Amino acid sequence: MAMMPKRVKFRKSQRGRIPAKATRGNTVAYGEYGIQALGCKWITARQIEAGRVAATHFLHREGRVYVRIFPHKPISAKPLETRMGKGKGEPAQWVARVREGTMLYEVGGVEEDVARQAMVRVASKMPVRCRFVIRRHGL
């Protein structure tokens, strides 16, 4: 099942804008390798799940996949063939607001070439361009 928050303060949210650059969550923190978004986009819970499944299937349950983003934002939609008005639609999906530089997924416990291939498969599920990154040790 797609990810979504367990409890929320408000059921619906305004669209908002995504600030340009990630100032946190932009480094490899848990695994050894990761993929980083090179653009700003909403990433839906289904896309996040698709990426996770693609990585775990490719790795054959070796290593460990870390999902670094979470869909906190509800997106509402009106039912089909409904006239305009009558208020805001009901929440239809949940998305993560991803800034340029946000680390999307990380992988640990596998070799670099395996991690790279897994991340290529994950990147193909994402609606943004991504780049493969290796954890920096030290400064």
Add this chain to the structure above:
Amino acid sequence: MESTTLKAERRTDLGTLQSRRLRETGRLPGIIYGHGKDPEAFSVSAHDVAMELQHGARIVALDLGGASDQYLIKEIQYDHLDRYPIHIDLARIDMNERVQVKVAVELRGTPQGLHEGGILDSLMDSIEIECLASQIPATLHPSVAHLGVGESLLVKDIELPDGVTSISNPDDKVAMVHVLATKAAVEDAETEEDAGPAQPERIGRVAESEEDNKKND
């Protein structure tokens, strides 16, 4: 570690805009502080700094206004893609004083536990040490080859060079070998998740939402 002397220039125009313009010309803004003296803003070739960092330098020699001296790299800020340095902090040091620095830990060897179905989890990528400024190790290379499933490498297990002491918590785990969840357990967890509610619970609005629903009906 040997390092070349970097040619630095004093910065008089400070601020975001000036720093941005400096970076566009291939220079890296930085600041020197410590030892109770006034801080000094400077700029240095970004390429030269990148080369020093690539070689694991912790101390850089800087030629600033004709006077050459050695400084400890305290912090480096990177851009939003974590790719290029955008600012460097240097601290004045005496080569005979003891300094506290973070040193990278790179694990060596393949743990025994990997052959038993375990996975190596690296929990810390650096530890804090205290040593003479002239003796800062570039990286520490503890072996994890002896680790079985469920065993961990602690900070106190890392062999340090002479004159180097660790100031991190000795019982902190640096790396651990543990068993991944079995396929059946993962499937169970996924089916439990499937049974969850379609919409999240509303914080502090349960009663009101029920009233709203009644009104809508």
